[in-house]
Amino acid sequence: MGAVLQNLINKPYEHGFVTDIESDVAPKGLNEDTIRLISSKKNEPEWLLDFRLKAYQKWLTMEEPEWSNVRYPKIDFQAISYYSSPKPKKKLASMDEVDPELLRTFEKLGVPMSERAALAGVAVDVIFDSVSVATTYKKKLAEVGIIFGSFTEAVHSHPDLIKKYLGSVVPVGDNYYAALNSAVFTDGSFCYIPKGVKCPMDLSTYFRINTEESGQFERTLIIAEEGSSVSYLEGCTAPRFDTNQLHAAVVELVAMDNADIKYSTVQNWYAGDENGIGGIYNFVTKRGLAKGKNSRISWTQVETGSAITWKYPSCVLQGDNSVGEFYSVAVTNNYQQADTGTKMIHIGKNTRSTIVSKGISAGHSNNSYRGLVRIAPTAAGARNFSQCDSMLIGDLCSASTFPYIQTRNNSAKVEHEASTSKIGEDQLFYFAQRGIGSEEAVSMIINGFCKDVFQQLPMEFAVEATNLLGLKLEGSVG
Amino acid sequence: MSVGADSKSLKNLLQGQSQLSASPLDRVNQLRTNAVNQVNILNLPTKHDEDWRFTDISPLTKISFQPVREASPLKNSDVEHFYLTEAVTRLVFIDGIYAPHLSTQIAEPFKKSGVVVSSLAAASSENLAAIESHLGYHTELQDNIFAALNTSFLHEGALIIVPRNISVETPIHLLFIATQKEVSSHPRCLLIAEPNSRVTVIEDYVTLREETYITNTVAEFALADSAHVDHVRIQRDSKEAFHIANCSVSLAQKSNYQSVSIAFGARISRYNLNVLLKGEGAECTADGLALISNRQLADTHACIDHIKPHCTSHQLHKCIIDDAAHAVFNGKIIVRPDAQLTNSTQSNRNLLLTSKARIDTKPQLEIFADDVKCAHGATIGQLDNEEIFYLKSRGLSEVTARDLLTYAFGAEVIERIPVASLKLRLEQVVHKQTQRD
Numbered sequence: 001m002g003a004v005l006q007n008l009i010n011k012p013y014e015h016g017f018v019t020d021i022e023s024d025v026a027p028k029g030l031n032e033d034t035i036r037l038i039s040s041k042k043n044e045p046e047w048l049l050d051f052r053l054k055a056y057q058k059w060l061t062m063e064e065p066e067w068s069n070v071r072y073p074k075i076d077f078q079a080i081s082y083y084s085s086p087k088p089k090k091k092l093a094s095m096d097e098v099d100p101e102l103l104r105t106f107e108k109l110g111v112p113m114s115e116r117a118a119l120a121g122v123a124v125d126v127i128f129d130s131v132s133v134a135t136t137y138k139k140k141l142a143e144v145g146i147i148f149g150s151f152t153e154a155v156h157s158h159p160d161l162i163k164k165y166l167g168s169v170v171p172v173g174d175n176y177y178a179a180l181n182s183a184v185f186t187d188g189s190f191c192y193i194p195k196g197v198k199c200p201m202d203l204s205t206y207f208r209i210n211t212e213e214s215g216q217f218e219r220t221l222i223i224a225e226e227g228s229s230v231s232y233l234e235g236c237t238a239p240r241f242d243t244n245q246l247h248a249a250v251v252e253l254v255a256m257d258n259a260d261i262k263y264s265t266v267q268n269w270y271a272g273d274e275n276g277i278g279g280i281y282n283f284v285t286k287r288g289l290a291k292g293k294n295s296r297i298s299w300t301q302v303e304t305g306s307a308i309t310w311k312y313p314s315c316v317l318q319g320d321n322s323v324g325e326f327y328s329v330a331v332t333n334n335y336q337q338a339d340t341g342t343k344m345i346h347i348g349k350n351t352r353s354t355i356v357s358k359g360i361s362a363g364h365s366n367n368s369y370r371g372l373v374r375i376a377p378t379a380a381g382a383r384n385f386s387q388c389d390s391m392l393i394g395d396l397c398s399a400s401t402f403p404y405i406q407t408r409n410n411s412a413k414v415e416h417e418a419s420t421s422k423i424g425e426d427q428l429f430y431f432a433q434r435g436i437g438s439e440e441a442v443s444m445i446i447n448g449f450c451k452d453v454f455q456q457l458p459m460e461f462a463v464e465a466t467n468l469l470g471l472k473l474e475g476s477v478g
Numbered sequence: 479m480s481v482g483a484d485s486k487s488l489k490n491l492l493q494g495q496s497q498l499s500a501s502p503l504d505r506v507n508q509l510r511t512n513a514v515n516q517v518n519i520l521n522l523p524t525k526h527d528e529d530w531r532f533t534d535i536s537p538l539t540k541i542s543f544q545p546v547r548e549a550s551p552l553k554n555s556d557v558e559h560f561y562l563t564e565a566v567t568r569l570v571f572i573d574g575i576y577a578p579h580l581s582t583q584i585a586e587p588f589k590k591s592g593v594v595v596s597s598l599a600a601a602s603s604e605n606l607a608a609i610e611s612h613l614g615y616h617t618e619l620q621d622n623i624f625a626a627l628n629t630s631f632l633h634e635g636a637l638i639i640v641p642r643n644i645s646v647e648t649p650i651h652l653l654f655i656a657t658q659k660e661v662s663s664h665p666r667c668l669l670i671a672e673p674n675s676r677v678t679v680i681e682d683y684v685t686l687r688e689e690t691y692i693t694n695t696v697a698e699f700a701l702a703d704s705a706h707v708d709h710v711r712i713q714r715d716s717k718e719a720f721h722i723a724n725c726s727v728s729l730a731q732k733s734n735y736q737s738v739s740i741a742f743g744a745r746i747s748r749y750n751l752n753v754l755l756k757g758e759g760a761e762c763t764a765d766g767l768a769l770i771s772n773r774q775l776a777d778t779h780a781c782i783d784h785i786k787p788h789c790t791s792h793q794l795h796k797c798i799i800d801d802a803a804h805a806v807f808n809g810k811i812i813v814r815p816d817a818q819l820t821n822s823t824q825s826n827r828n829l830l831l832t833s834k835a836r837i838d839t840k841p842q843l844e845i846f847a848d849d850v851k852c853a854h855g856a857t858i859g860q861l862d863n864e865e866i867f868y869l870k871s872r873g874l875s876e877v878t879a880r881d882l883l884t885y886a887f888g889a890e891v892i893e894r895i896p897v898a899s900l901k902l903r904l905e906q907v908v909h910k911q912t913q914r915d
Contacts, residue, residue, distance in 0.1 A: 067528070375858075377833065392848035395815060400844040406532075407837045407858045410830035414858040416841065422848045 026083035032056065035183055038083050042152050042186075047163060055172035055182030062176045069368040069400055070308050070337040072281065075246060082184045082217070140200070147192040148203055151219050154190035161192055165223055169252040169289045169316070177248040177310075178285040181217045185250065188219035193228040193259075202458050204233040218249040224259035226292065231262040231458060247306075248283045257292030257319065262300070264457055266465055269305035276335025276364070279307025286313035287343075290322035290351075298325040299342065300456045302465040307336060312370065314343035317351035317379075324353040327453040331469060332365035332397070341371035341402075346379035346412070355386035356452050361397035368400040375412040382412040390420045391449055443469075491662060491692075492517060494545040495630050501599065503606070506632050509614045513629035520623040532806045532838040533748060533777045538720055543662035543692050545631065546573040550657040552686075554580060557655055560684050563899045565651035567595050569636050572655050573691075574663030576600075576634045584650075591644050598635040598668065608639055608670050616698040616726040622750075624722045628664040628696040635666030638679065640705075645676035649708075649897050653682050656715060659689040667697040671705035671733070678708040678896060685716040685743070692720040699726070701733035703757065708736045708896050712904070715743035717774065724750045729789075731757030738894050740904060741768040741776045742911075748777040755782070755789040755817075762791040767891035769911055771800035781810045782824075784817040793824040796891050798884060798912070799835035810842040811852060818847050824854040829861070829887050884912040 026037055035056055039049040064075075141148050147158060155162050172182040193199055224230055247269070253261050263286075272279030282305075288297035299313040315324030326342035344353035353373070361367035369388045390399035401418045423445050431441035446469060447454070454462050495514065501507050522539065523530040549572050557580065561568065570580035576597040584595045594605055601609055619626040636652045654665050671677060683693055693715060701707055715721045721744040727735050741747055753762050768776040782791045797805040805828065813820045828837045841854040861883045869879035888908040895901045 390843075390845065392845065392850075395818070395846075395848045397848070398844065398846040400842070401854075402842050403840060403856070405837070405839045405856055405858065407828075407830065410833050410835055410860050412830075412858065413860075414856070416857070417855040418841070418843060418853065420843065420845050420850060420852040422850075 025081050028081050029078045030080070030082060030184065034082050038184060038186060041083060042155075044155060045159060048155060051166065051172070052183050055179050058173040059176065059179035059183055062173070062179055064176055068310055068339040068370070069366065069402070070310060070339050072308055072337075075281070077180070080246060083186055144197050144200065145194040146197060146199060147190065149190060151185075151188040151190045151221070158190070158192070161223065162190070162221070165221055165252065165254055167252075169254060169287050170250050170285050175285060177283040178250050181219065181248045181250045181285070185217040185219040188221070188249070190220075191222040191230065191232065193224045193230045195225040196227040197225075198228065199230040202231045202233055204235070216245070216247045216249070220249070220251040222252070222261060222263070223254045224256060224261050224295075226256045227258045228256075229260035232264070233458060234263070234265045235267075246281045246283070249285070251284070251286040251313075253288035253297055255288065255290050255292060255295035255297055255322075258294045259292060260296045261288060262298045263288070263313070265299075265301040265303075267301065267303045267305050267309075270307075271305045271336050272307040272334065274334045274363075276307070279336070280305065282306040282309045282311060284311040286311065287316065288314070288324070289316045290319050290324060290348075292319045292322070293348075294321045295319050296323040296325070298327075298456070300327040300453065301329070301340075302453070302457070302469075303328065303330040303338060303340060304469065306338075309336075309338040309340050311340045312343055314345070315353065316345045316347065317353065318347045319351075320348040321350045322348055323351070325456075326353075326355045326357070327456040328357045329360070329450045329453045329465070329469075330358070330367055331360045332362070332367045334363040334365060336363075336365040338366070339368045339370055341369045343372040344374070344384060346373075346375045346382040346384070348379060350381040350383075351379055352383045353385075355384070355388070357386075357388040358450050358453055359388070359390045359399055360393065360446065360449070361390070361399050362393040363397055365397045366400075367397070368402060369418075370402040372404040373406070373414055373416070375407040375409050375414065377408040379409050380411045382409065384412075384414045386416040388416075388418040389449070390418070391446070392420065392422050490542045490544075491627055492630065493543075498631065498633055501633060503601070503609065505610045505613055506598075509629050510632055513619055513626045513632070516619045516626035517623060517630055520621070520626060522623060529779065529808075532804075533746065533775060535720070535746060535748075537746065538692065541660060541690060543660055546575060546658055546661045546663065549573065549575045549577070552577065552580065552655070552657070556686070557653075560653055560655070560682070562649070562651055562680065562897065564897050565649045565680060567648060568651040568653060569595060569597070570653045570655065571634070571636075571663075571665055573658055573661050574631075574634075574654075574665055584646075585648075588644070588646060592639070592641040593644060593646055594637060594639040595650055596637050598637045598666065599633060601637055605637070605639060609637070609668070612670055612698065612700045613668055614698075616700060616728050617696055617724060618726075622724065624694050625696050625724045628666060628694050628724070631664040632666055635668065638667075638669045638677065640671050640675040640677045642672045643674045644672075646678070649678040649680050649710075651680045651682060653684065654693065654695075656683075656685040656689070656691050656693060656719065657687060658691065659687075660691060662692045662694065665693065665695045667695070669697070669699045669707065671699070671701045671707050673702045674704045675702075676706040679710070680897060680900065681709070681711045683713045683715050683721065683743070685714070685719065688716045688718055690718040690720075690745075691716065692722070695723045697723070697725040699735065700728050701730055701735060703731045704733060705730070706734045706736075709738075710895050710897060710900065711737065711739040711749075712900070713739075713741045713743055713747060713749070714907075715747070717743060717745060717772065719744050721747040723748065725752070727751070727753045727762070729753065729755050729757060729760035729762060732759040733757065734761045736763045736896075737765065738891060739764070739766040739778075740892070741766070741770070741778070742907060744774065744776070746775045746777075749779070751778070751780040753780075753782045753791070755784050755791065756786060758786045758788045760786070760789045762789075764791070764793045765891050765894055766793075766795040767888055768797045768799075768805050769888055769908060770798070770803040770805060771911065773802055775804045775806070777806035779808045781812070782822065783812045783814070784820045784822065785814050787816060787818045787820065789817065789820055791822045794891065795826045796888065797826075797828045797837060798831065798888050799828065799837060800831045800911075802832070802834040802836075804836040804838075806837075807839040807856075808842065809840075809854065810844065811854065813845045813847050813850050813852060815846045818849045820847065820850040820852065822850070822852045826854075826856040827887075828856075828858045829884065830858065831860075831884070881913050885909055888912065
């Protein structure tokens with residue numbers, strides 16, 4: 001079994017290449033001038049600059065968090081360039097006008113945007129490094145009143161909405177990396193679903209980190225008004241670099257009465273080579289506010305990339321009867337480190353949350369689940385169910401669970417269970433006996449292990465996720 | 479909380495340390511010096527320390543505690559209600575001071591075969607080697623200011639040595655009685671179970687008066703190959719007291735440690751249980767029950783560390799939390815890279831009786847080996863309405879049904895105590911406490 005797994009585990013990163021596009025890069029270093037430069041480059045209004053500067057001041061007073069179960073050399077925040085935008089910058093109206101080099105990049109990824117958009121009916125707001133280059137399907141969405149586009153654009157076209165909701169779920173001083181993002185974020189996605197509208201298609205953004213040593217600071221804001229619903233997909237791939245790149249995104253979701261937001265992520269950034277050199281540092285703050293009654297926020301994530309993942313998509317269940325969900329598969333290999341999980345903050349009455357987390361570690365990697373379930377005194381009748389399963393492949397990796405459960409209400413019911421297992425010789429033997437080779441058997445076992453989570457992904461993402469796991473661990477997954 | 483407050487309270491806690499007379503044992507003197515240094519380096523933990531995040535011990539700094547100056551003159555009749563019929567061998571400590579007139583010796587045949595149950599200070603020369611090689615070796619003083627504080631005052635203490643192949647049938651009762659206000663006591667236990675020996679130890683903390691005092695204990699249990707130790711720990715200190723305890727257990731090959739720990743008392747209590755499974759095939763069961771009310775806080779931190787393969791550990795910790803009480807549980811299971819074929823389970827179940835009751839639990843797994851079976855679970859809830867309905871349908875009143883179910887919840891742990899009279903007595907306490915009026 002050892003040799004087979006070894007082969008499966010050592011698949012090289014297939015998405016490692018650098019697209020040769022001239023970038024407009026800001027000088028390295030972070031100070032007020034850098035922030036003013038970013039703000040002026042983007043023609044931002046005064047209030048947004050104030051927001052950034054306030055965040056920067058806050059950031060200066062904060063300390064880098066050290067509580068997580070990950071180890072990495074100290075980041076020199078002055079050695080990072082905080083702004084880079086690809087040239088040419090002229091506005092594009094259709095796919096044909098997109099830089100052909102960029103289109104080729106997507107083709108190499110195996111997701112030709114045109115085809116994907118046409119076949120799957122997905123509107124892709126392409127984020128290439130930090131500036132939004134093209135937006136498709138905008139018209140169709142506009143017909144039903146949905147606003148979907150780049151953050152920069154929205155700052156100009158819908159300043160009231162941005163002003164009202166920016167920082168309302170993740171305050172500028174929430175944590176070290178959220179403060180950093182609030183100060184220097186360059187672009188991202190903005191989505192507004194008006195009252196009573198069911199979004200006719202899955203919204204999708206492709207993130208890509210391209211310029212070497214340029215940190216990527218994305219900002220996403222999704223607002224679902226009363227009775228609306230939306231499914232949002234985020235997928236990530238990045239080229240191969242040997243220096244570590246910092247990624248500190250912030251995602252904020254707001255769901256009003258009876259609104260429903262489903263946020264799915266497949267993350268396959270460069271994880272470093274087999275010796276743990278290089279790879280992305282992924283320090284992300286994602287939080288959803290279930291503000292209205294009966295609202296629902298659901299996070300699904302498949303984390304396979306990044307040298308270090310530090311990510312806790314959370315739900316603040318404020319509205320009565322609101323629902324929070326978290327489904328996660330985290331795969332680590334070689335020297336990858338992942339410290340990921342969720343926070344479910346129950347405030348409203350009869351709020352419910354479900355956590356299903358599957359961690360797979362191989363090689364020398366380190367995979368941790370860290371979660372918090374907090375039942376506030378006001379959350380009468382709250383209900384939580386958590387399940388965290390770990391699978392270890394090989395005896396050099398590790399898996400940890402750190403679930404915090406804090407309850408202040410006696411009518412709440414909270415359950416947590418966790419288990420650890422491996423792929424047993426007896427299981428492989430059973431497959432062999434049925435004529436199934438060990439490679440296929442391993443892939444089936446792993447897919448079975450992750451089934452609860454994959455079922456939550458939208459169809460086309462589920463396929464991609466299965467393929468990603470294949471690349472990471474299995475070689476060929478049917 | 480300012481640093482000034484810390485150092486002041488620490489100074490308070492070290493009061494009287496310098497007046498201690500030198501011990502005849504070199505090891506003790508050496509440990510004390512080292513521990514005093516540690517106390518001076520370390521700060522009192524605050525809520526900013528991860529290990530003390532939910533347990534605020536700042537009330538401790540507001541009171542000045544001193545070691546007892548004069549032992550209370552107690553007679554057998556004052557304390558005999560604490561005695562257990564099965565436990566004929568008994569060591570009694572009053573406010574941390576050994577009371578030989580209340581204690582009873584181990585039966586003669588056992589004494590002849592080398593079983594030692596005595597005060598540490600009274601240890602005879604033939605046991606020195608054993609003491610030298612175990613005392614202070616199982617408890618880490620770094621980052622543990624309370625263990626360091628206890629060691630600074632290391633003087634008397636309970637010493638139990640069970641030689642090879644000896645099985646002590648009757649339980650040994652270690653009774654620690656608190657009698658005075660604003661007194662600090664630092665009880666110490668050392669148990670050495672030699673290969674293939676067997677013993678049952680009851681560590682019992684009681685009070686004669688509802689006063690504010692601090693009990694800060696350290697227990698070290700060393701189990702050699704195939705030794706079997708049953709450990710029952712009862713904490714029924716005053717509801718105004720502080721109780722801080724550290725217990726370190728070291729398990730050699732095929733040894734077996736079975737423990738039940740019950741916490742009823744103390745305003746703030748903290749129990750650190752560290753079990754090291756150091757030999758192949760070692761087994762450990764660590765069960766616990768905290769039954770608290772009013773403004774009590776009971777904190778249990780258990781760390782079960784699997785170092786060698788083929789070891790088994792099971793833990794069931796239950797909390798019944800009434801009024802505005804607050805329970806904290808942190809259970810860590812570590813499986814080291816070599817510890818293949820580990821089988822470990824942990825379960826934490828909590829019953830909140832009122833809307834002001836509070837629980838913070840964190841069952842933790844850290845696994846570095848792949849061929850292991852590990853599972854943990856935590857539940858928080860209230861009594862099941864269907865169970866109550868079932869009992870009501872059998873003619874019980876709502877109140878009786880609730881009492882019965884609450885009692886049964888706690889009794890599951892009590893039942894595991896291997897000493898009948900103690901079990902009965904504790905069952906009565908649980909019964910009384912779970913009765914609503």
